[in-house]
Amino acid sequence: NAGVTQTPKFQVLKTGQSMTLQCAQDMNHNSMYWYRQDPGMGLRLIYYSASEGTTDKGEVPNGYNVSRLNKREFSLRLESAAPSQTSVYFCASTFPRWGEWGSNQPQHFGDGTRLSIL
């Protein structure tokens, strides 16, 4: 049972380099999310995709782009990496909550990508 798989697990970049973080889920979830985790700041939402074909900005989208490649895959791209983007990046997925039908479903997280930008 893979759940949410993130690649790579670790990466070191130089300022100005570009990189794509990959995320795939095998739970047939509709919604996918990218977060960053920084010490003392919890997890902050970068971008999310409520369903295949849609993407929206979260709390801290500047410097990032995303692509919902298909229902399973949601990638995060840093076009020109900056030291301020050094962080641990988490991808998550869930079924969306629809109004009053049923209860909220938990978000399932991958184990993260640890990214250092020098």
Place this chain on the structure above:
Amino acid sequence: QQQVKQSPQSLIVQKGGIPIINCAYENTAFDYFPWYQQFPGKGPALLIAIRPDVSEKKEGRFTISFNKSAKQFSLHIMDSQPGDSATYFCAATGTASKLTFGTGTRLQVTL
């Protein structure tokens, strides 16, 4: 802008103690309040969650207390064990299942 405030930042208790972690929120549109547990090197995992029409929810040794009028909720861990040592995040969600997280509490349970 921190919409969910969490305290304390860190907590050390002895085995068998009852650590309590508190959270407060501002946005009255939040209507689902999960707690996540995170071990080093792993992603967060859902521990327990509550809706605002309920004042308390228990699952095993974990209890959420919810005070809607005060816009506060807390996590209690009964009979804490060294294996409970982890970072705990409260969160809140509304539309599109977008989670807003607290800043986290690092719990250490000593023998």
